[in-house]
Amino acid sequence: MKKNKKPVVLITGYLGSGKTTLLNNLLKQEKRKVALIVNDMGSINVDAEILKKNGSNVTECPMFELQNGCICCTLRDEFIEHVEKISNLDSIEVVFVEASGISDPGAVSASFLAYEEDNPNTNVYLTSIVTVVDGDRIYREFLSELKQKKEERDSLAEKYDLSDEEISTLIVDQIEFCNFIILNKCDLLSADQLKEVESIVRDFQPRAPIIHSVNGDIDIEKIMTTNPFNYDQIDSSSAIQKATATLTQPGRKNNGCVDEYGITSFVFEARRPFNRDRFMEFVNNRYPSQLIRSKGYIWFSDASMDVQLFEQAGRNSSILPVSYWIDALREDVKQSYIAENPEIKENWDTQFGDRENQVVFIGKGYNKDDIIVELEKCLDERAYA
Structure with a gap:
């Protein structure tokens, strides 16, 4: 690996899970020079504005805002352009990317992998994909759906049939495709409820450390690593295979997350x-x-x-x-x-x-x-x- 490459940390998770709050807390701890890419599916980038108002280091950070779409699909090209810009900034030491709530981390990482392969001398490399899981919401709204999805997963083809993709499948994709999980809002659950949520999360993600948090407050060292993200650890059933295949399809179209998930x-x-x-x-x-x-x-x-x-x-x-x-x-x-x-x-x-x-x-x-x-x-x- 090229010396002094900049590590990239991708933060993903469903709508309202606490990604911006987590990023805000991480920025307060990070002592190195940081660049940010913040994605919001709305036509105004509210997440970026929150970080500007509350993030202690944000005023000193180059921030690239991407809105009205997702970096996994409709804003894929713009995302890679910003990655390229950051790779050429000598002053930057680490990059944080906050994906939109309906982004597929497998598709984002596939774009990043393709970029790294096309630009072997780039100064950035993906290290961490951090999925923020709203423990309270999983328990209240999605637990039964996720249990059913696990029980009915008879074949990989059925699981990834995007013709009738459900929101619960998106949550599963986000949980499966990461190397760190932040189980957030733990204070809203009893010990037994928390155990039940953690169990179903572990069913879909057997490898990644699960870090409990309240208001996205964690020690930054728990998610930081200098090791490149290990694409080979992802099973053939993961979103990376699906997303990588779409990159090579002739005449592919960026239909966007909005259409895909309704x-x-x-x-x-x-x-x-x-x-x-x-x-x-x-x-x-x-x-x-x-x-x-x-x-x-x-x-x-x-x-x-x-x-x-x-x-x-x-x-x-x-x-x-x-x-x-x-x-x-x-x-x-x-x-x-x-x-x-x-x-x-x-x-x-x-x-x-x-x-x-x-x-x-x-x-x-x-x-x-x-x-x-x-x-x-x-x-x-x-x-x-």
Whole structure:
């Protein structure tokens, strides 16, 4: 192996499992010069914005944002282009890649393998594929499906028939194709429930260490290695064989994860604040069950200074103040920030400044128009406080 090659750590896992939180925690521990590639399937890259606001080292890191698709399919070429750029940055020592929640890690690694084979002198190499598993969600929503999938797995062909791919198969793919598993949100399960989840995870992934975590808080050394990722350890039934085959198919098309799994997304944007009571009533009582994952920044009419981060994953949701709107800062501080970051004026409103509701909704079988109507009912017609 070429000396001083940059290790690449790929972080994958289903929607809402805690990938961004994990990456944020890892960045706070990593002392080397880091580059980031952050992928979000929505048309706005919320994960990248969270890292910018909360990651202690992010302002010093080159960050490449890929959105409105997945690096395993529709954004494959762009992903490889960014890998190539990073490989030529002498100052970078390690690369972290956060895949979207519906990315197939086998397909991502197949692209990386093809890149390494075509560029034997590249300065980067894949070392770790880390799958973040939402232990609570596996137990509450997918445990019975995963058990059935294990029992009915009579043939490899049946397991990987993509014509009627289920979300549970995607979760299995992510669990199978990795060399480290972070079993997250362990605090939401009893000891017996946690044992049951770990058992089913181990059924699909017999080799990778399973690391328990709460809020993605782990010791970075547990997932870091200098050894190249061992593609040969993956069984012939794994996603790598399927993904590698697609790379060589003549006239192949990037149909995308959205089509493959029936998962779609849309962005809701509004320049009026939400009424807190109306929004909370909608989230708590009338939230569509077809929405798998939602995430974005919102503002309430009774808290015009605060940037609120809204997140929903399955049955769980949260709203937390994470920062201040630039327009809410003291005038001299605001003008100084704008002078240093002139791009913020591109989306500046004369009345509300940078305040805006901007949320990505991801789901399967939902009615977009109905959801937009419900959200618009939550907007406050009054002037904000």
